[in-house]
């Protein structure tokens with residue numbers, strides 16, 4: 001009876017696996033603050049991606065970690081065809097074709113020596129419009145490398161419209177945009193900064209949202225919808241389930257939620273202490289995010305959950 005009347009399901013197809021690929025590694029490097037998650041080499045990424053797709057996950061979201069010496073002020077290694085993210089996208093596009101949805105993080109923070117998500121002006125502030133011009137180049141390079149979906153995550157005003165126009169002008173009319181629409185300035189991104197070896201000093205409060213603001217989140221989502229977003233995302237997930245619900249109520253495109261690094265690490269840490277049961281809490285957390293209204297969940301557990309469900 002319980003199964004018959006169950007309202008919310010989590011299936012592998014609902015889940016997107018975020019993956020890190022680093023330049024210059026001989027073997028995968030564990031990320032200490034995210035047990036079980038690694039920075040991949042090109043080869044280990046191919047194997048892990050292949051396995052995740054065979055397990056039935058709905059998509060893959062790729063982050064690139066360049067060599068420290070390749071970082072510069074405007075993140076040029078993100079645009080270069082031989083930059084690690086673009087190289088890895090070509091690898092996976094060749095291996096996987098259309099058997100999965102290949103997504104790329106369209107942001108500068110992994111590639112800049114200052115660690116900000118945009119181009120920084122003389123006074124040290126992120127220049128919104130200069131950043132959007134750079135995002136167009138990033139998105140076109142990623143689409144050209146085989147990304148089906150680009151994911152602008154830098155929270156610049158007008159980024160979705162700029163990227164849509166730039167992709168269309170370059171002939172990538174079929175490349176979709178997953179807009180990080182309501183992204184909060186969150187302490188839950190802590191472990192991610194280790195994952196991508198971030199160079200950031202300071203914070204992102206001039207472009208990411210105040211955790212207290214729902215009305216502003218709605219406005220950000222409405223703007224991204226009007227600018228042509230194909231998906232809108234709320235991030236983080238668990239501390240913002242009310243925002244996920246609000247997004248689901250107004251969105252005319254699928255809603256995604258990102259269970260971020262800190263959410264992952266907290267649950268891992270408590271489970272490692274024996275204070276909670278890992279599998280139970282992972283399943284419950286994902287069910288709750290889906291119940292709140294997310295069609296799609298980005299989670300570092302995507303492949304593990306798919307394995308358990310298969």
Ligand code: PBG
Nearest residue numbers: 107109153188189192260261262
């Ligand atoms: C920015 C980006 C971040 C995350 C995804 N894209 C970091 C940030 O905004 O500081 C965080 C993801 C996570 O914590 O799992 N490119």
